[in-house]
Amino acid sequence: MKARDTAFWSATLLALLYAVAASAAETADKGGPARIPFTLTHSNIVVEVGLMSDHPLPFIFDSGLSVGNILTTDTARKLGLSSKGRAHFTDSSGTGGSTGVTTIQTVHVGAAVLDEQTFAITDVPETLIAQKGKPPIAGFLGAPLMQEAVLCIDYRHKVMQRWKRSDFDDAGLSSIPMRSNHGLPTIDISIDGLQATLIVDSGNNGGVELFPAFAEQNDLRKRYPDLKLLEGTAGGGQTFDVFSGVADAVGVDSNSTLRQVPLSLIAQAMDPAWGIDGLAGFEFLSRLNPCLDREGQRLLWAAKKTARHQ
Secondary structure, three states: OOOOEEEEEEOOOOOEEOOOOOOOEEEOOOOOOEEEEOEEEOOEEEEEEEOOOOOOEEEEEOOOOOOOEEEEHHHHHHHOOOOOOEEEEEOOOOOEEEEEEEEEEEEEEOOEEEEEEEEEEEOOOHHHHOEOOEOOOOEEEOHHHHOOEEEEEEOOOOEEEEEEHHHOOOOOOEEEEOEEEOOEEEEEEEEOOEEEEEEEOOOOOOOEEEOHHHHHHOOHHHHOOOOEEEEEEOOOOOEEEEEEEEEEEEEEEOOEEEEEEEEEEOOOOOOHHHOOOEEEOHHHHOOOOOEEEOOOOEEEEOOOOOHHHO
C-alpha cells in the first residue's frame, strides 16, 4: 500500500451554473484601470470586498466560476442576507446540487464597482476558507469581475488591474485564444508534447491538473512513473486521490515554454464530452502574469526572452 500524504492543493467550487444572469460591472476610474490589491492565501488570490457594510471582507477571485459569485452561509447570516431564489451547480468533484441565491446592489472590489451581483449562498468546508491569523474567506468572486473588462493579474506585485476593454492596449503582448466552454475560460497548451484543453482557474493553487479521461487516454501513469499519491479536497469538501509530479515543458505558444511545472492527476470535474482535459492554476498562471480578456476570448501576457527557462 502506498503512503498517503495531504496535498496543499484544494479545488474551489467550479462551474457554478446560475438560473439568473449577473449584470455588467463598472470600473471606478474612467479611462484607466481600476486597481485591485490582493494577498495570497494558499496561492489563492484574496481581495477585500465591500458588500453591505463599510468593513471589507476577504474573497477569493476564482476565474473558474462560470457565471457568478459565492457567499458562505456564515457570511450571509452575519450580513442578514436571505435566499431569494435557487441555483444549480457542479463542484470540482463533479457533484451537482442546488443552493439559495441572493442579489447585492453594489459590490466594491478595490477600485472596481460591480452592480446587481448575484451570490449563491452555500456551505463551504472550513479547510477551504480558513486563513491563519486572519478572518476566514467570506466567499468567491467569479466571472463578473471579468465581465466587459480585461483583468490583468500581477502576482509579483500582488495587484490586479481591471481595464475597460476599449481602453486596454495590447501592444507588445502575446496572446492565445481563451475560448468559452460552458461558460468556462479554456486555453489549449502542450504538456510535454501532449495537447490539452485546460480551464484558466485562478481559484486553483496547482500547476497543470489533468482529469482521468485525459490521463487514461494518454497513459499518464506510465508516462510519469514518479507520480506521488496525495489527497485532494474538492469544493464540496469531498476528498479524492491526487497523483502529483512535474511536467518538464509546458508550451503556451511557439515562443513561450515554462519548465518544471507542477503536474497532477485529479478527479474528473467536468463531463468528458465537454472536451476539457483539466485545470491551469497558480503555478502556471503566476509565471505569465496574464491578462484575461473574457469577451475577446484571449489570454494575454508579456512574453520574455527567458520564458523557455522559467
